[in-house]
Amino acid sequence: xxxxxxxxxxxxxxxxxxxxxxxxxxxxxxxxxxxxxxxxxxxxxxxxxxxxxxxxxxxxxxxxxxxxxxxxxxxxxxxxxxxxxxxxxxxxxxxxxxxxxxxxxxxxxxxxxxxxxxxxxxxxxxxxxxxxxxxxxxxxxxxxxxxxxxxxxxxxxxxxxxxxxxxxxxxxxxxxxxxxxxxxxxxxxxxxxxxxxxxxxxxxxxxxxxxxxxxxxxxxxxxxxxxxxxxxxxxxxxxxxxxxxxxxxxxxxxxxxxxxxxxxxxxxxxxxxxxxxxxxxxxxxxxxxxxxxxxxxxxxxxxxxxxxxxxxxxxxxxxxxxxxxxxxxxxxxxxxxxxxxxxxxxxxxxxxxxxxxxxxxxxxxxxxxxxxxxxxxxxxxxxxxxxxxxxxxxxxxxxxxxxxxxxxxxxxxxxxxxxxxxxxxxxxxxxxxxxxxxxxxxxxxxxxxxxxxxxxxxxxxxxxxxxxxxxxxxxxxxxxxxxxxxxxxxxxxxxxxxxxxxxxxxxxxxxxxxxxxxxxxxxxxxxxxxxxxxxxxxxxxxxxxxxxxxxxxxxxxxxxxxxxxxxxxxxxxxxxxxxxxxxxxxxxxxxxxxxxxxxxxxxxxxxxxxxxxxxxxxxxxxxxxxxxxxxxxxxxxxxxxxxxxxxxxxxxxxxxxxxxxxxxxxxxxxxxxxxxxxxxxxxxxxxxxxxxxxxxxxxxxxxxxxxxxxxxxxxxxxxxxxxxxxxxxxxxxxxxxxxxxxxxxxxxxxxxxxxxxxxxxxxxxxxxxxxxxxx
Amino acid sequence: xxxxxxxxxxxxxxxxxxxxxxxxxxxxxxxxxxxxxxxxxxxxxxxxxxxxxxxxxxxxxxxxxxxxxxxxxxxxxxxxxxxxxxxxxxxxxxxxxxxxxxxxxxxxxxxxxxx
Numbered sequence: 001x002x003x004x005x006x007x008x009x010x011x012x013x014x015x016x017x018x019x020x021x022x023x024x025x026x027x028x029x030x031x032x033x034x035x036x037x038x039x040x041x042x043x044x045x046x047x048x049x050x051x052x053x054x055x056x057x058x059x060x061x062x063x064x065x066x067x068x069x070x071x072x073x074x075x076x077x078x079x080x081x082x083x084x085x086x087x088x089x090x091x092x093x094x095x096x097x098x099x100x101x102x103x104x105x106x107x108x109x110x111x112x113x114x115x116x117x118x119x120x121x122x123x124x125x126x127x128x129x130x131x132x133x134x135x136x137x138x139x140x141x142x143x144x145x146x147x148x149x150x151x152x153x154x155x156x157x158x159x160x161x162x163x164x165x166x167x168x169x170x171x172x173x174x175x176x177x178x179x180x181x182x183x184x185x186x187x188x189x190x191x192x193x194x195x196x197x198x199x200x201x202x203x204x205x206x207x208x209x210x211x212x213x214x215x216x217x218x219x220x221x222x223x224x225x226x227x228x229x230x231x232x233x234x235x236x237x238x239x240x241x242x243x244x245x246x247x248x249x250x251x252x253x254x255x256x257x258x259x260x261x262x263x264x265x266x267x268x269x270x271x272x273x274x275x276x277x278x279x280x281x282x283x284x285x286x287x288x289x290x291x292x293x294x295x296x297x298x299x300x301x302x303x304x305x306x307x308x309x310x311x312x313x314x315x316x317x318x319x320x321x322x323x324x325x326x327x328x329x330x331x332x333x334x335x336x337x338x339x340x341x342x343x344x345x346x347x348x349x350x351x352x353x354x355x356x357x358x359x360x361x362x363x364x365x366x367x368x369x370x371x372x373x374x375x376x377x378x379x380x381x382x383x384x385x386x387x388x389x390x391x392x393x394x395x396x397x398x399x400x401x402x403x404x405x406x407x408x409x410x411x412x413x414x415x416x417x418x419x420x421x422x423x424x425x426x427x428x429x430x431x432x433x434x435x436x437x438x439x440x441x442x443x444x445x446x447x448x449x450x451x452x453x454x455x456x457x458x459x460x461x462x463x464x465x466x467x468x469x470x471x472x473x474x475x476x477x478x479x480x481x482x483x484x485x486x487x488x489x490x491x492x493x494x495x496x497x498x499x500x501x502x503x504x505x506x507x508x509x510x511x512x513x514x515x516x517x518x519x520x521x522x523x524x525x526x527x528x529x530x531x532x533x534x535x536x537x538x539x540x541x542x543x544x545x546x547x548x549x550x551x552x553x554x555x556x557x558x559x560x561x562x563x564x565x566x567x568x569x570x571x572x573x574x575x576x577x578x579x580x581x582x583x584x585x586x587x588x589x590x591x592x593x594x595x596x597x598x599x600x601x602x603x604x605x606x607x608x609x610x611x612x613x614x615x616x617x618x619x620x621x622x623x624x625x626x627x628x629x630x631x632x633x634x635x636x637x638x639x640x641x642x643x644x645x646x647x648x649x650x651x652x653x654x655x656x657x658x659x660x661x662x663x664x665x666x667x668x669x670x671x672x673x674x675x676x677x678x679x680x681x682x683x684x685x686x687x688x689x690x691x692x693x694x695x696x697x698x699x700x701x702x703x704x705x706x707x708x709x710x711x712x713x714x715x716x717x718x719x720x721x722x723x724x725x726x727x728x729x730x731x732x733x734x735x736x737x738x739x740x741x742x743x744x745x746x747x748x749x750x751x752x753x754x755x756x757x758x759x760x761x762x763x764x765x766x767x768x769x770x771x772x773x774x775x
Numbered sequence: 776x777x778x779x780x781x782x783x784x785x786x787x788x789x790x791x792x793x794x795x796x797x798x799x800x801x802x803x804x805x806x807x808x809x810x811x812x813x814x815x816x817x818x819x820x821x822x823x824x825x826x827x828x829x830x831x832x833x834x835x836x837x838x839x840x841x842x843x844x845x846x847x848x849x850x851x852x853x854x855x856x857x858x859x860x861x862x863x864x865x866x867x868x869x870x871x872x873x874x875x876x877x878x879x880x881x882x883x884x885x886x887x888x889x890x
């Protein structure tokens with residue numbers, strides 16, 4: 001009940017917001033935000049009261065005939081995600097309703113954002129994999145619409161398409177993985193799949209399925225080498241960047257990896273790619289982040305780095321690692337969206353996001369400054385913030401991995417130092433730095449309370465959790481970890497663990513981070529032009545994109561040249577190809593069981609027909625052509641007559657005579673027959689025609705072997721006399737059993753006759769016109 | 776015998792394809808006619824080749840495949856012949872009209888929608 005409510009209510013809100021139009025969007029946006037807060041409250045209440053647990057899962061029959069059910073359930077991990085989605089969502093909606101105030105398309109923006117919310121909620125509560133995939137695609141499409149919200153800007157459209165293509169193709173691969181997994185397990189129900197874990201892992205398709213799912217997750221979470229789309233997605237309005245591209249959607253990849261951890265963990269093909277790609281991403285992204293000067297781009301790269309860290313921890317897969325991943329995920333969602341929203345507020349106030357130009361904004365925007373500082377300190381990992389705690393856990397988890405501890409610790413410390421420097425650059429520098437070259441700074445002020453209060457709440461939450469971690473550990477993170485590991489865990493979180501190695505590493509990180517931050521005025525990191533650095537992988541994507549378009553244009557020009565003849569050649573070639581494949585698959589035709597003896601007459605009539613055919617195709621005389629053609633037609637009539645079809649023979653003779661008459665009538669006004677094609681073209685056409693003819697021959701032999709279902713013919717013969725009082729079965733079929741078909745045939749003939757009549761008479765009136773015009 | 780007629784049908788079909796691929800309009804008409812005739816034969820022979828066993832009852836013996844040819848392909852072919860005739864008649868008149876209007880019989884030149 002509850003998951004269905006959570007999934008569907010945003011959709012209802014989307015409709016309401018859309019139809020209230022742009023003028024009331026600021027109000028409806030706030031109402032939507034209030035509804036989200038209410039939903040959050042309901043979720044918290046229901047999930048904490050033991051008597052209401054049955055409300056947390058439900059199913060709807062979807063396609064009963066195929067056994068497809070919509071399965072919804074909330075477990076420990078999805079509850080954590082839902083808290084994030086609806087908690088951060090509430091703040092985002094309050095913020096967005098004022099951020100885009102009086103924008104003519106604000107209502108559209110909020111509508112799409114609400115549809116995204118449905119998709120994201122759907123991902124975390126779906127237990128049916130196909131259903132999950134559909135919600136997954138909803139988030140991809142809405143992300144596309146939101147990144148391209150400023151659609152009048154070509155760069156925006158390009159970035160939106162890039163995000164869609166990368167995550168969309170990842171989505172297709174994910175679906176492939178789901179289908180493989182579902183076909184191994186015999187069900188798309190996730191619970192059943194988990195239960196048949198043993199048989200899945202023993203199956204040869206387990207490896208491709210796992211790799212497909214990994215690719216889907218890695219593209220969505222912007223992991224190396226698919227990372228380039230996320231910094232580009234920053235062309236979206238800031239609330240979108242804060243919500244989709246840091247707190248929720250990009251975490252869907254992490255969510256999927258965590259969801260499948262119970263099945264694939266400890267498998268080398270699952271763990272190693274995660275550890276390798278995750279650690280590459282975190283180091284690469286944090287170094288790239290240092291070279292950026294746009295606030296949002298910096299934040300995007302730090303998001304990538306954190307996602308890399310989460311992937312790496314899930315790859316390590318121990319109880320402690322998963323726990324630290326969950327804690328980090330929660331902490332990151334709290335501070336990163338705040339930093340994004342503060343950056344948006346700065347942009348809103350002084351219309352620039354270039355770090356080099358910003359400084360001393362604390363004087364004019366104290367509330368925003370405090371909020372951003374809280375978030376930045378949490379992100380830097382200063383005690384007693386939540387960020388400190390999550391970092392501590394990462395170190396603990398890394399140290400517990402004896403085999404790869406030096407590697408993980410080195411990567412983590414290095415990345416955290418860089419992340420800390422970046423956090424300070426984004427969250428402290430713009431407000432407290434002395435340097436200030438923003439022209440509009442004097443007029444800057446804190447945005448409306450709707451925009452400041454929410455981020456402040458989130459930032460203070462980071463501090464509160466950091467100081468009192470036991471409650472959140474027991475009620476939020478431990479259940480989530482238990483879900484992922486499928487066993488009860490009870491790791492209590494404490495702020496102070498005593499003097500130990502993780503604490504030492506934390507101190508090292510802080511010192512390192514501060515010194516990197518101190519170097520921020522260094523030439524390497526403080527160049528405004530550096531924001532235009534193009535990622536090498538962006539270049540690869542671009543050439544792939546351009547190549548694809550060029551290929552499409554070439555194929556279209558090659559196949560659809562506009563020449564009727566070319567089209568016909570394609571059709572014939574395709575027919576030949578299809579039928580040949582099928583015939584080869586069926587195998588050689590068996591010997592016909594009823595060999596009718598061949599007579600001399602058969603042979604001579606056939607030779608006459610073939611001669612007629614060649615004559616009609618070769619001669620340049622219209623009259624000889626006509627005669628040759630009638631040789632073929634009357635030959636066919638003879639075949640009908642001999643092989644037990646008198647009715648057909650009569651019809652054929654009649655039709656043949658009529659065609660000759662019509663030709664004779666028209667032939668006077670028709671052109672001479674000319675040879676228009678080159679010899680080489682003719683040779684090619686002959687080759688194609690011969691091939692098609694050969695295929696046809698084989699087809700005839702096969703069709704005799706296959707036979708029409710005899711039952712219907714036999715019944716028709718039996719019914720003929722008793723039901724229709726007719727002895728000629730063919731006639732009875734035509735005028736009685738299938739009378740309606742014959743009626744349709746008459747109509748077709750009537751229409752053809754009408755067309756012929758119109759063409760002939762318009763010809764006549766035209767010639768009359770001509771004669772009257774030239775007296 | 777069946778194989779013999781299968782080859783005949785194949786040759787007629789090939790002739791039809793070749794005719795349709797010509798640029799001269801009259802040849803295209805010849806191609807269409809040959810194509811429809813070969814397909815008629817294809818359907819006809821799918822019922823098997825039976826000499827002297829028309830699907831007409833004498834009213835005394837019960838109808839069966841030993842005394843009668845399969846009537847169903849025949850009924851189908853009868854329809855096909857008539858429809859094919861309608862098509863061919865229309866094509867003949869249409870091409871003649873196109874020629875008298877545009878003074879060309881080259882199908883390659885017929886790529887404009889209005890002339």
